[in-house]
Amino acid sequence: MSNSDAARHREIVMPALLRHARTIYGGAMRRALDRAGFDDIPANGLYVIGGLALGAEEVPLANLIRDLRISKQAAGQLVDTLVMRGYLERQVDPADRRRLVVRLTERGAEAAKIQGKARDAIDAKLAARVGAEDIAAARRVLYALVEMGIEAREREAVSS
Amino acid sequence: MSNSDAARHREIVMPALLRHARTIYGGAMRRALDRAGFDDIPANGLYVIGGLALGAEEVPLANLIRDLRISKQAAGQLVDTLVMRGYLERQVDPADRRRLVVRLTERGAEAAKIQGKARDAIDAKLAARVGAEDIAAARRVLYALVEMGIEAREREAVSS
């Protein structure tokens, strides 16, 4: 890295930095999936698949809407195409028959595994470069931002 | 935050965290601009305006293409609408008449100012929450990710 690069870097503003950093993960995951033949996953599909892979087996559609911050129609369409392409299956929640829950198919789980490995590879490379302490600090910062968003949403809910 | 939230948080994966964090800035900037009447800025427009506001006065289109990682056609269209809506002006680079450079109009500069203030407000709130040292560490991590991308691109360029 040249000196002028370093100077320019010092100026990069957080949102641009966050965007750019995200594309590093996104690009690596996308390339790994393409190589494995999973080349028909729509843009936001990575978040759905990645999100379903860990934690909850079944996720109500409403969570996707909230997490992705897209309209419920867009979420419905996204799930539609992921179902059509064999990554997800959808079923009615027996406890509340308005609700749909969504889970990974076998193909979906395979894609999630590849995606997870690609992500882990970036994580490892990053940790080797900057050390665990900086990563922990970075996660604290990112969580703080997320919580600021949650609080803002709660204030809105109260005032409306 | 409940305990189960904390537990769930620990699991959130970097790309999702980065995405979510970015939307905090994006949402705040968008709301501030809307309130000031600048409600016709397209999605990626925030990056163009924010990027032009600091550093270089004039930016060649090619930089936008590289930074946003969209096709040159998409970049051209994006600049088109920003010009039509009065945020940018475009002119031919006299040194290389194939090249177009782009700069903020007065209206564009005003929007950039509002956007910058909204961003600074989030920055300040964040710093108050987590402290300057964590922020510095987070920036180191994000820069490292960006550099990993630059290196990957250079490797591609060599091998192709």
Place this chain on the structure above:
DNA sequence: GCCATTTAGTCAATATGATTTACTATCATT
């Protein structure tokens, strides 16, 4: 138990944004 309200999601139409393919103009090299 029944009606009003809220919540979860769908349908259809439209708008926005990005990509593909093909092209023109300018520049750099020999």
Place this chain on the structure above:
DNA sequence: AATGATAGTAAATCATATTGACTAAATGGC
């Protein structure tokens, strides 16, 4: 001058998101 590379445009198409109007199921008084 001719060749190839670079910067951008044009037009068509595709993908994705939004809007507005709707249905079905659940919740909460009364």
